[in-house]
């Protein structure tokens with residue numbers, strides 16, 4: 303989707319002024335502007351401003367890539383959005399949640415659980431964070447469905463079959479523990495679990511990092527297929543511009559907690575403006 307087309311639509315997710323600090327902070331780092339250093343770490347108390355004034359929109363059915371070197375704040379951003387980590391300040395609204403009129407970060411714990419169950423799915427780099435390895439693959443999906451109020455065993459198994467088929471897990475393995483699966487299969491089960499309740503937004507954090515190239519390609523194909531078939535809006539986090547090039551319509555480049563460049567992925571790859579992006583792009587060539 304092109305930028306002009308996107309701008310005519312209401313964003314699915316809109317994030318404004320998101321700040322996230324790890325650590326208690328001290329009189330020298332109450333705000334990120336006070337740091338006066340090249341990076342985002344306070345030299346006095348060691349606190350880190352992992353996300354600094356992050357603003358962006360995510361539109362229905364698009365894939366937004368977030369790229370940057372290790373420690374640039376990519377994971378902190380998606381973990382904050384999924385409420386894994388509490389933010390320091392900022393707001394996010396979702397058009398399909400209370401008409402986009404409520405800052406999701408100030409909602410109650412119960413409402414945040416609702417958002418995690420129905421509105422957002424998350425796929426982690428480490429499948430141990432997204433899956434219960436002592437539950438079968440079908441059981442993992444069932445857990446998500448039960449959390450959202452589906453209790454009929456037949457319906458749960460039907461939905462689990464449908465989801466596992468979608469991610470190309472042989473149905474004969476539905477009752478096996480995912481800890482016996484390969485890394486690529488575990489990621490595919492994680493994706494199916496994250497999609498269990500048809501969330502309009504899917505967050506994917508370095509989901510192919512550490513996989514063999516051929517396995518990586520299969521997972522990337524699957525992500526593209528899901529976007530095509532289901533029209534889910536996705537945020538794809540990766541340190542690898544190759545992954546971003548394959549998947550993302552638009553891309554944001556992060557460095558030391560800040561977004562230093564954003565635009566159509568092709569544009570960023572062909573004509574990077576920020577010296578840091580130029581460096582990233584040249585390392586890909």
Ligand SMILES: Nc1ncnc2c1ncn2[C@@H]1O[C@H](COP(=O)(O)OP(=O)(O)OP(=O)(O)O)[C@@H](O)[C@H]1O
Nearest residue numbers: 324350352370371372373374375376377378379541
């Ligand atoms: N739980 C935590 N406690 C303290 N500091 C943290 C914590 N998690 C992340 N950080 C710091 O926040 C900064 C951003 O980390 P983050 O994991 O978001 O970066 P990233 O771009 O996702 O990198 P990577 O791909 O290596 O995970 C880093 O300086 C990191 O050390």
